Amino acid sequence: MEPTIYASYEAAGVVVIVVAACLSVLAVTIAFLTGATRTLARKDTHLRPYFISLLLANVIQSVGTIMNARWVRHGYVFGDRFCAVQGALKHAGNIATAVWAFMVAAHLFHLLFLRWKSTKAGLYISLAFGWAMVLFIVLLGPTVITKPKDGPYFGVSGLWCWITPNYPREQFFLEYFLEFVSAGVGFFLYSAILLRVRGNLIKTEGKWHLRWVPRGQSWQLAITRDYIDSAIVRVAAHMVWYPIAYSLLLLPIALARMTELAMNLPPWVTIACDFIFNLNGKTTPHTFALSVLSLSFFPSGLINVILLVTTKRLLPDTNVLPTFSTPRKALDLSSPEAVGITPFTLTSQQTPQMAERRIVPLVRSDSNSSFSSVDSETPLVQSQSTRREYSIRQS
Structure with a gap:
C-alpha cells in the first residue's frame, strides 16, 4: 500500500484521537486502582468479570490508537511490522x-x-469463548483470507493502520457488521429488561403482553413487580444508556469508513452509504471531518468508566435480596383476585375535611367520666380539648 501523507489538519485530528485514547487508558487504570469494579461483585452475579473484560477490550482499542503518535511524528503512515501490529x-x-x-x-x-x-x-465457558472468538477473527484474515495479489491483510488504511482497503468486505463483515449487531442486540436486551422489571412486559397464560398505563397510574405496573424487580428497576433504566453510548461512539467513524468503501461493497450497502453521504473512495476533508466528529465520542473506555461510576450508586445490596433465580409469581390481572385492586386515594369529590366528618368522636359525659359517642348525623365540631381526648382514647 502507498503511504498516506498527512496534511496539517489531518495530523491535528489524529493528535486529538491519541489524546482521547490516552484519556480512556487513564480512566480505566484509575478504575482498577481505586477498585471501582469491586462494586459490581454482587451475590449471584458475574457482572464484574464481564465488565472487566469490556474495559480490557477498551484498553486494547486505545493502545492501538495511541500508536498513531508514531505517524504524527513522521508526518505520514507507511507499511511495516509496526503498522501490521497496530x-x-x-x-x-x-x-x-x-x-x-x-x-x-x-x-x-x-x-x-x-x-x-x-x-x-x-x-468460565463464556470468558474462554469470548476471547477465543476475538483471537479467531483477528487471525482469520492474515492466515486464511489474505491473498498475495491483494497484498497484506493489515497495513495502511487511511490515516492509520488497520485492515487494508483491498479487503473491503472483510472490513465490513468482520468488524462493522459485528459492532452494529452488538449495539442493536444490546439495546434490544436492555429495553426488554427495563420493560420486564417495570411491569410493562408481562406473561399471562403462557403469552407475552406489552401494556402501557396513563401517566400518574404507575401503581398498576408496581403491583406486578416482586422485591427483586422493585430493587432493580432504577438500575435497568440507567443501563439502557450503555448500548446508546456504544452506538454513539460507533456510528460516526463507521459511517465515515463505509462511505469510503461504498464503491467496492455490495449494491445494497452502496445505496445505503450513498444515501448517507456521497463521497469517492479517497480520503477527503469531508471523510476526515466525519472522522473528527467521531473523535469527541471515541474514548469508549472513559465513557464506560463514567457509566460505571454513575451506576454503582444505584446498585442494590444483593445480600439482602432473594436469589436472582427466584421465579416471578405469575399474576393474571384479569383474575378475580386482581380485579378491583386500587390504590388508597381520595376521590375527586372527597376532600380531607369531608373524610374527617365521617369520624364519630367520643366526648366526655357531664354526668360521669365515661366516654359516649356522638350521633353520626351531628355535624362534627370539636374543640381542641375534645380532639385531644379523642386522640388519647384512640391510642
Whole structure:
C-alpha cells in the first residue's frame, strides 16, 4: 500500500484521537486502582468479570490508537511490522469491545429477565469463548483470507493502520457488521429488561403482553413487580444508556469508513452509504471531518468508566435480596383476585375535611367520666380539648 501523507489538519485530528485514547487508558487504570469494579461483585452475579473484560477490550482499542503518535511524528503512515501490529490491535480492540458489550447485556438479560441461575462453569465457558472468538477473527484474515495479489491483510488504511482497503468486505463483515449487531442486540436486551422489571412486559397464560398505563397510574405496573424487580428497576433504566453510548461512539467513524468503501461493497450497502453521504473512495476533508466528529465520542473506555461510576450508586445490596433465580409469581390481572385492586386515594369529590366528618368522636359525659359517642348525623365540631381526648382514647 502507498503511504498516506498527512496534511496539517489531518495530523491535528489524529493528535486529538491519541489524546482521547490516552484519556480512556487513564480512566480505566484509575478504575482498577481505586477498585471501582469491586462494586459490581454482587451475590449471584458475574457482572464484574464481564465488565472487566469490556474495559480490557477498551484498553486494547486505545493502545492501538495511541500508536498513531508514531505517524504524527513522521508526518505520514507507511507499511511495516509496526503498522501490521497496530492494525491487528485496533481490529482486536474493536471486535473485543463489541463481544463484551454484548456479553454484559446477555448476562443481565439472563439474570433479570429470564431469572436463570448464573454458574461459575457458565462464566468460565463464556470468558474462554469470548476471547477465543476475538483471537479467531483477528487471525482469520492474515492466515486464511489474505491473498498475495491483494497484498497484506493489515497495513495502511487511511490515516492509520488497520485492515487494508483491498479487503473491503472483510472490513465490513468482520468488524462493522459485528459492532452494529452488538449495539442493536444490546439495546434490544436492555429495553426488554427495563420493560420486564417495570411491569410493562408481562406473561399471562403462557403469552407475552406489552401494556402501557396513563401517566400518574404507575401503581398498576408496581403491583406486578416482586422485591427483586422493585430493587432493580432504577438500575435497568440507567443501563439502557450503555448500548446508546456504544452506538454513539460507533456510528460516526463507521459511517465515515463505509462511505469510503461504498464503491467496492455490495449494491445494497452502496445505496445505503450513498444515501448517507456521497463521497469517492479517497480520503477527503469531508471523510476526515466525519472522522473528527467521531473523535469527541471515541474514548469508549472513559465513557464506560463514567457509566460505571454513575451506576454503582444505584446498585442494590444483593445480600439482602432473594436469589436472582427466584421465579416471578405469575399474576393474571384479569383474575378475580386482581380485579378491583386500587390504590388508597381520595376521590375527586372527597376532600380531607369531608373524610374527617365521617369520624364519630367520643366526648366526655357531664354526668360521669365515661366516654359516649356522638350521633353520626351531628355535624362534627370539636374543640381542641375534645380532639385531644379523642386522640388519647384512640391510642
